Amino acid sequence: MVGPKATPSQWYKEVAPRVWNVCRPVAIVAMSTTLVAVTTIIVMIVKDGATRPAATFDIPTFSSFFLAFGAINFAFGGTSAFPTYQNDMKNRSKFIFSVIIAFTCILLLYAPLAGVGYAVYGQAVMPNIIDNMPKGTVQLAVQILISLHLFFGFLLVVNTPSQEIEEHLNVPHRFGIKRIMTRVGILLMVVFVAMTIPRFDKVLSLVGATVSTSLAFIFPPLFYLLLCRQKGEWPER
Numbered sequence: 001m002v003g004p005k006a007t008p009s010q011w012y013k014e015v016a017p018r019v020w021n022v023c024r025p026v027a028i029v030a031m032s033t034t035l036v037a038v039t040t041i042i043v044m045i046v047k048d049g050a051t052r053p054a055a056t057f058d059i060p061t062f063s064s065f066f067l068a069f070g071a072i073n074f075a076f077g078g079t080s081a082f083p084t085y086q087n088d089m090k091n092r093s094k095f096i097f098s099v100i101i102a103f104t105c106i107l108l109l110y111a112p113l114a115g116v117g118y119a120v121y122g123q124a125v126m127p128n129i130i131d132n133m134p135k136g137t138v139q140l141a142v143q144i145l146i147s148l149h150l151f152f153g154f155l156l157v158v159n160t161p162s163q164e165i166e167e168h169l170n171v172p173h174r175f176g177i178k179r180i181m182t183r184v185g186i187l188l189m190v191v192f193v194a195m196t197i198p199r200f201d202k203v204l205s206l207v208g209a210t211v212s213t214s215l216a217f218i219f220p221p222l223f224y225l226l227l228c229r230q231k232g233e234w235p236e237r
Helices: 002-006 017-049 062-074 077-087 092-124 137-157 159-168 177-196 200-229
Strands: none
Touching: 017 092, 017 137, 062 200, 077 092, 077 137, 077 159, 077 200, 137 159, 159 177
């Protein structure tokens, strides 16, 4: 259901200035839905904790540590698209301030959620914290809000790999049948993976520990050092 609705929104060439008139409210909606959803989850967990017995906690193991490490690093996977976002900014010099504000907001949202959830549920916490919430209308509302956030965020994140794939396939940088077919194919692959993997939390940890770690923490400074070794008019750092 979500796939066909997301398809037409991928056919833009880039997140260009003329498209920001649409993307700005989209980003605001995505952030607002997340804020409301996280606040609601925390309130419901606290209320549920008042009627639950004291939580029990597992002793961390080598395996559990690295599974958690992969899941945490997966959250930084979107940083690989930062160069595209900076390139599309009206004032690129303010990119660093945008990153600081974004990560500060994320920390303020998710640190309390993780802490409260683990304190209340302990070893009984589910990979998706929403599954620990009492069943009912509130849980359904939170699921809808998170789905809206994922839908709007997906439109921005998928744009970067789509452009890269189009570059290798020599797809013209304009709206046309080749662009439509390429991006529909990408979306079909995404939907296929989402529908065929029952325990996505395991894949999330694997991708986070390998691909996300490389893209976010290893390759950027490595590539920067390799670029600085090249001869040219590079500013002193």
